[in-house]
Amino acid sequence: MKNEKIINEMVQKLLSGDRRMAARLITLxxxxxxxxxxxxxxxxxxTGKAAIVGITGSAGSGKSCxxxxxxxxxxxxxxxxxxxxxxxxxxxxxxxxxxxxxxLQSHSSDDGVYIRSMASRGYLGGLTRSTHxxxxxxxxxxxxxxxxxxxxxxxxxxxxxxxAQTCVVVTTPGMGDxxxxxxxxxxxxxxxxxxxxxDLDGANTCIKNLQASLSITSFEEGEWVPQVIPxxxxxxxxEDIRGIDELVSGIxxxxxxxxxxxxxxxxxxxxxxxELGLIFKDELQKIIFKGLKGxxxxxxxxxxxxxGKNDPYSVVEEILGSYLITDGERRNx
Amino acid sequence: MTQGKRIRILIAKPGLDGHDRGAKVVxxxxxNAGMEVIYVGLHxxxxxxxxxxxxxxxxxxxxxxxSGAHKTIFxxxxxxxxxxxxxxxxxxxGGTIPKKDWNGLxxxxxxxxxxxxxxxSKIINYLNRTLKRDKNV
Numbered sequence: 318m319k320n321e322k323i324i325n326e327m328v329q330k331l332l333s334g335d336r337r338m339a340a341r342l343i344t345l346x347x348x349x350x351x352x353x354x355x356x357x358x359x360x361x362x363x364t365g366k367a368a369i370v371g372i373t374g375s376a377g378s379g380k381s382c383x384x385x386x387x388x389x390x391x392x393x394x395x396x397x398x399x400x401x402x403x404x405x406x407x408x409x410x411x412x413x414x415x416x417x418x419x420x421l422q423s424h425s426s427d428d429g430v431y432i433r434s435m436a437s438r439g440y441l442g443g444l445t446r447s448t449h450x451x452x453x454x455x456x457x458x459x460x461x462x463x464x465x466x467x468x469x470x471x472x473x474x475x476x477x478x479x480x481a482q483t484c485v486v487v488t489t490p491g492m493g494d495x496x497x498x499x500x501x502x503x504x505x506x507x508x509x510x511x512x513x514x515x516d517l518d519g520a521n522t523c524i525k526n527l528q529a530s531l532s533i534t535s536f537e538e539g540e541w542v543p544q545v546i547p548x549x550x551x552x553x554x555x556e557d558i559r560g561i562d563e564l565v566s567g568i569x570x571x572x573x574x575x576x577x578x579x580x581x582x583x584x585x586x587x588x589x590x591x592e593l594g595l596i597f598k599d600e601l602q603k604i605i606f607k608g609l610k611g612x613x614x615x616x617x618x619x620x621x622x623x624x625g626k627n628d629p630y631s632v633v634e635e636i637l638g639s640y641l642i643t644d645g646e647r648r649n650x
Numbered sequence: 651m652t653q654g655k656r657i658r659i660l661i662a663k664p665g666l667d668g669h670d671r672g673a674k675v676v677x678x679x680x681x682n683a684g685m686e687v688i689y690v691g692l693h694x695x696x697x698x699x700x701x702x703x704x705x706x707x708x709x710x711x712x713x714x715x716x717s718g719a720h721k722t723i724f725x726x727x728x729x730x731x732x733x734x735x736x737x738x739x740x741x742x743x744g745g746t747i748p749k750k751d752w753n754g755l756x757x758x759x760x761x762x763x764x765x766x767x768x769x770x771s772k773i774i775n776y777l778n779r780t781l782k783r784d785k786n787v
Contacts, residue, residue, distance in 0.1 A: 336704060336705060337704055337734070337735060340704055340705055340706065340707035343707065344658075344707045348654060348655045348656065349654070350655075406686075407681060407682070407684075409682075410681065410682050410683060410684045411656070411684045412656075412680065412681035412682060412683060412684040412685050412686060412687070413681060413686045413687065414677060414678065414681045414687050414689060415686060415687060415688045415689065416689050416691075418688055418689070418690050418702060418706075419689065419690055419691040422690050422691070422694065422698055422702065425690075425697070425698040425701045425702050425705075426695070426697050426698055426701060431705055432702075432705050433705055433706060434688050434706060436656070436686045
């Protein structure tokens with residue numbers, strides 16, 4: 318097959334660290350091009366070795382600025398870096414204004430740093446449909462650390478936990494009292510809670526609240542207890558920047574914990590589980606819609622729902638039922 | 651809206667002048683036209699611009715220049731694109747670029763130039779037309 322050969326050449330170049338090829342392959346999976354399955358099949362065996370760090374938090378909390386510092390520190394330690402930064406797509410035009418790179422552009426002339434901005438393209442959860450594959454591509458490129466920046470997250474955009482090994486949640490003073498810190502969702506997934514803009518009023522109270530909410534959480538022995546780290550990522554004087562070294566050591570400590578406690582196996586298991594679920598969902602939908610379209614039944618079903626003769630749940634049950642029954646009958650027969 | 655090819659454009663302001671309103675207006679207009687715009691902001695060097703364009707696998711680079719350094723900057727960006735093996739990326743420009751320089755810029759490979767006051771729909775149409783044509787090649 319000709320396609321397979323071209324893809325193979327591309328993958329070989331990717332494995333040698335070619336960023337141009339990484340970029341092209343990422344576009345391929347992002348656009349859900351025909352070749353993307355073949356590409357991912359070939360790439361997959363070369364993945365799973367990088368440390369994956371997720372950075373999430375509300376819009377304007379300073380995620381990109383913190384990542385700028387993290388890249389600099391990790392580069393000083395000789396590590397190569399990949400960054401995936403997600404911003405929202407417009408629900409009206411489908412277009413996007415991707416601005417995370419502004420804070421990261423000083424690394425653009427560094428060969429050891431690959432940065433890719435992505436638009437969410439309507440996918441909920443704080444990432445994009447193709448984030449799993451994009452990270453795998455960057456891993457195959459041979460990067461030591463992959464940093465995943467979610468779009469500005471509210472309370473429930475927590476998909477990053479299925480992908481990242483270490484989850485950093487960034488918050489700022491003035492985002493609410495200790496009740497906010499007790500709620501389920503975003504704060505719950507944090508391995509490290511960063512209070513950025515810690516030079517603002519109310520920072521100390523905020524740190525106390527965060528620590529208090531952790532102190533009433535029960536942790537099992539040997540379990541990781543989330544760290545609370547105050548930072549100042551942007552300051553007019555460089556000496557006023559704070560907490561970056563602490564954040565770097567926090568991330569490294571958590572990575573060490575994952576390795577020692579075998580928790581890494583669980584995190585990796587969950588990552589694959591989620592990947593598998595996503596692919597199943599997509600592929601099943603494609604197969605079923607294609608089948609229905611071919612027989613002209615799709616239109617008929619939708620019309621029957623619109624006319625009030627049917628509802629989506631019954632339709633799905635009917636269609637899935639017929640698939641499963643025929644499969645069973647085939648086996649019995 | 652999730653599936654299929656989206657046009658990706660890098661918008662940058664090379665050099666030392668700090669007036670980025672025009673670049674932002676264009677970036678916003680392209681977003682509203684359904685394109686994905688990677689906006690990298692002020693004070694970009696040609697190397698930063700070209701590396702970002704490669705990483706982001708963009709279809710085109712739009713440079714906003716109001717400093718008068720357009721000849722130098724376009725020359726360097728286009729040369730670097732060739733050197734790095736991505737000569738097909740479309741380069742277009744905007745800003746205060748005198749008409750007498752247009753022919754020279756276009757013959758070196760700049761696709762189109764839009765001066766202050768240009769209708770953004772002209773830019774959108776130009777990009778849609780040009781990039782669609784290139785994609786089929």
